[in-house]
Amino acid sequence: MKKIRVALAGVGNCASALIQGVEYYRNLDNEPVGVAPSVGKYAISDIEFVLGFDVHKDKIGKSLSEAIFVKPNCAEFLYKSVQEFGMVYKGHVLDGLDSNISQHVPVDESQSPEDVTEILKEHNVDVLIILLPTGSQKAAEHYARAAIEAGCGIVNGMPADIANNDILVAYATENIVPIIGDDIKSQIGATIIHRALTNLFPMRNAFMDRTIQLDWGGDMDFCNLTSNQRYETGGKRRSKTESVIEGLPNKDSVEAQISAVDYIPFLENQKEAYTRLEGRIFGGKKVRVDVMLQVQDAYNSAGILVDALRVLMIAKDRKIGGVIDSASSMFNKRPPKQLPDVVARKQLDDFIADE
Numbered sequence: 597m598k599k600i601r602v603a604l605a606g607v608g609n610c611a612s613a614l615i616q617g618v619e620y621y622r623n624l625d626n627e628p629v630g631v632a633p634s635v636g637k638y639a640i641s642d643i644e645f646v647l648g649f650d651v652h653k654d655k656i657g658k659s660l661s662e663a664i665f666v667k668p669n670c671a672e673f674l675y676k677s678v679q680e681f682g683m684v685y686k687g688h689v690l691d692g693l694d695s696n697i698s699q700h701v702p703v704d705e706s707q708s709p710e711d712v713t714e715i716l717k718e719h720n721v722d723v724l725i726i727l728l729p730t731g732s733q734k735a736a737e738h739y740a741r742a743a744i745e746a747g748c749g750i751v752n753g754m755p756a757d758i759a760n761n762d763i764l765v766a767y768a769t770e771n772i773v774p775i776i777g778d779d780i781k782s783q784i785g786a787t788i789i790h791r792a793l794t795n796l797f798p799m800r801n802a803f804m805d806r807t808i809q810l811d812w813g814g815d816m817d818f819c820n821l822t823s824n825q826r827y828e829t830g831g832k833r834r835s836k837t838e839s840v841i842e843g844l845p846n847k848d849s850v851e852a853q854i855s856a857v858d859y860i861p862f863l864e865n866q867k868e869a870y871t872r873l874e875g876r877i878f879g880g881k882k883v884r885v886d887v888m889l890q891v892q893d894a895y896n897s898a899g900i901l902v903d904a905l906r907v908l909m910i911a912k913d914r915k916i917g918g919v920i921d922s923a924s925s926m927f928n929k930r931p932p933k934q935l936p937d938v939v940a941r942k943q944l945d946d947f948i949a950d951e
Contacts, residue, residue, distance in 0.1 A: 752777030814863030
C-alpha cells in the first residue's frame with residue numbers, strides 16, 4: 597500500500613497532536629476509539645510525516661518527533677515515537693508573527709528560509725497541511741502556491757482564504773492539485789456543537805432570535821487571536837459565524853456574537869467555551885439553551901485533519917484538481933460551498949466510495 601507523505605506548514609500544537617495521535621493509533625493493540633481506522637483504502641498506518649516548516653529557531657533542524665515538544669507547544673502528552681520523522685525546515689516569516697506570539701516564538705535571522713517548492717518536490721510530498729497562526733494570509737498563500745507548483749494536495753487548517761481564493765483554486769485546478777479548506781472544524785468543538793443546536797431550531801419549527809459563543813484558552817492560538825485584532829482581521833470571527841448561522845432561514849437578521857475573549861496561559865491547550873441560544877417555540881414562548889465545553893483543543897482539530905488528509909489523498913489518486921466541496925463542507929468552518937452537515941456527510945461518503 598502506498599504511504600501518504602505529509603508535510604506540515606507550522607509545527608505547533610495542532611501538528612503535535614496530529615503526529616502523536618497517528619503514532620498512538622499506529623501502535624494501539626486494542627480497538628481504536630475516537631477515529632476512523634480507515635478512509636477509503638487508507639489506514640492510519642499509511643500516514644507518514646516527512647517534514648515540517650516553522651520559524652521557531654529551536655524547532656528548525658530538529659526531527660519532527662523532537663520539534664513537536666518544543667515550547668511554547670503545550671498539547672497534552674499522548675505518545676512519543678521512538679522513530680525519528682523528517683526534519684523541520686526554516687520557512688519565511690512574512691505576516692506569521694504580527695501579534696503577541698512573537699514574544700513566545702524566537703527567530704534567528706541567521707537561519708535562511710528554504711525554497712518550499714523544491715523541498716516538497718525533493719521529498720515527494722503528497723499532502724501539505726497549513727497550520728499557521730490565524731491572520732497569516734500572506735504566509736498561507738506562499739505555502740499554497742509552493743504546494744501547487746510541487747504537485748502537493750493542500751489541506752488548509754486555518755482561516756486564510758485558500759479554498760476561497762479564486763486565483764489559487766484556478767491554479768490548483770489547472771495543475772490537478774486538490775484542496776480542502778478553509779479553517780478546520782473541531783471533532784467535538786464549540787462551533788460544531790453551536791452549529792448543530794442552531795440548525796435544530798428551524799428543524800423543530802422554532803425561531804432563533806440571538807446567540808452567543810465565548811471561547812478562551814491558554815495556547816498560542818488564543819495568544820494570537822486576542823492580540824492585534826487578529827480574531828477580527830484574520831477571518832476567525834467570520835469563519836465561525838458563517839459556520840454557525842448558515843442553516844438559519846433568518847441568518848441575515850439573527851443577532852450572533854461569537855468571540856475569543858481571553859488568553860489564559862495556565863489553561864495551556866485546554867479550551868473552554870460558553871454558548872447561549874435564545875429563541876421562541878410554540879405560542880411565541882421563550883426558550884434558552886446554555887452549554888459549557890472543556891476540551892483539549894489541538895486533539896479536537898487533529899481528529900478531523902487525520903480524515904481530511906486521507907480524503908485528499910483519494911482525490912490526488914484520482915487526479916482531481918481544485919476544491920473538494922463535500923470534504924471542505926464536512927471538515928471546514930468556511931468552505932466555498934456551505935452544505936447542511938447531513939448532505940455533506942452523504943456526498944463525502946459517496947465521494948470516498950467513488951459513486
